């Protein structure tokens with residue numbers, strides 16, 4: 001018998017091409033996702049050195065980061081130009097590079113276009129047990145279907161394009177076990193916000209986090225992708241959730257997923273990947289699901305989490321002097337006074353979208369709160385940005401778009417949108433946004449923007465009242 | 477990648493501590509699609525001052541930059557190394573660097589030399605009037621005035637820089653192992669190869 005191994009160790013072992021004397025391994029990469037922002041220099045590097053893409057069949061490119069989310073075609077079906085010249089140049093570069101290097105490409109106006117981390121699982125391109133990389137730190141997302149997935153820099157993008165491998169050091173493992181059932185109004189986003197608040201933004205540094213326990217098992221694949229997406233906010237480069245019947249049901253029949261006898265072989269293999277009984281993690285954190293409330297961030301670090309029923313903390317309440325200083329700085333930037341009830345914080349902007357929360361289930365949760373209601377007049381800007389064209393079509397088939405527009409929210413084209421200040425969707429300086437994205441850093445949603453991270457249901461609740469709101473008051 | 481063995485020329489006596497990558501190349505330059513041309517954006521904020529060091533005739537195209545502690549801290553953007561390279565810098569000399577920056581520098585054929593502050597102070601003085609000589613092979617920095625400082629460098633990085641080897645060329649030496657792995661997947665797990673739609 002071999003020694004009991006964790007899910008991470010099994011995936012790692014299956015991808016070692018070569019081990020160096022210092023323990024560094026050359027790891028084979030099964031899937032490479034490419035977008036327009038971190039790839040142009042990598043392709044230029046290949047061209048300059050006369051190299052080709054080693055495995056175009058394992059590479060899938062889709063533009064997402066700086067596409068405007070307004071209409072992409074005019075009434076006659078002609079493509080509308082992108083006004084920002086640099087964004088247009090990045091898109092044009094990807095449109096040239098993909099065919100030149102023979103890689104799979106989803107066009108900006110295709111029905112399948114969307115945020116790269118939504119598209120991968122949706123197309124069945126991301127599969128359990130695979131190694132997946134992309135030049136974006138939220139690649140951790142794909143861990144939700146049981147893939148070892150992490151973000152890489154541009155040099156590494158070029159390295160993977162040329163060799164289909166990466167030189168990596170094995171990391172430690174951390175288990176975050178969430179046991180029990182969550183209460184009403186508590187979603188996958190609240191679970192991961194609560195986890196991040198508990199372990200801290202550096203809690204998973206140097207580790208890959210495996211999320212386990214009955215509360216995680218009970219999540220849909222969409223919810224699992226939300227949880228794993230934010231592994232990086234807890235300091236871990238990757239997150240993992242063991243693939244199970246829920247995962248297989250989600251993937252079956254997707255365009256790139258295995259078919260027929262191949263499917264059965266794949267499922268048998270995926271099933272064997274679960275962490276063995278007796279395998280050990282370097283660190284384990286146990287969380288009681290009953291302790292998790294609808295959650296919200298107050299500061300500029302994703303660890304700055306409180307329940308919606310909580311108060312803005314006083315910097316002096318933290319034991320660590322450097323955290324005290326950081327909290328004071330955060331509060332000044334956020335324009336918040338210690339002791340303020342989170343539910344009294346007024347919100348001018350609402351963003352429902354990003355690779356964390358733009359899947360169909362997220363839109364359904366937001367629509368359930370907004371149905372028959374209207375946004376508050378004090379909410380100036382409220383947008384719903386589906387994660388992909390297919391999510392958009394599904395939502396429209398269910399009539400969700402009408403619920404949003406009837407409530408006074410804008411219904412947009414898929415893309416990263418206001419998750420990062422790179423395209424026209426930005427939060428004005430000094431204003432607040434209840435956002436379903438993953439980062440509340442200084443200036444993340446535009447210079448001077450103030451982000452409160454929440455679930456889609458909570459963002460919808462804030463839209464209705466014009467302040468951060470306990471969604472449980474609106475759903476009972 | 478151009479190999480580095482000996483670099484001789486004027487050194488920019490910059491000397492500032494905690495220079496972050498946002499100073500080296502401001503965020504607005506991140507939207508480019510090329511590695512070339514970033515030299516224009518290098519130290520852009522500092523170069524708004526017409527008297528800045530970088531644009532003095534004697535330091536134009538200078539191959540060496542002398543900096544203070546913790547050079548290249550802040551965001552991990554590789555553009556910082558590209559911008560320095562495009563500016564013509566082949567060697568940076570500083571008491572310390574951020575880990576990510578020194579890694580990115582080596583990947584892009586720039587030698588990060590670590591020397592104690594006293595040596596930096598002396599080199600800053602020499603740099604105002606005379607050229608400096610850096611020899612990677614013997615791991616020394618010398619001046620026309622008999623100064624001689626030796627520096628340490630990781631042997632692997634030294635080998636890469638001396639031979640102009642980028643990481644891709646090194647990985648390409650493992651071609652047989654990569655091909656063997658691909659063959660194994662194709663026979664054991666053919667379903668791993670996505671269908672052509």
Ligand code: SF4
Nearest residue numbers: 138354355416419420
């Ligand atoms: S939505 Fe945000 S986090 Fe996700 S891929 Fe786009 S920019 Fe990155």
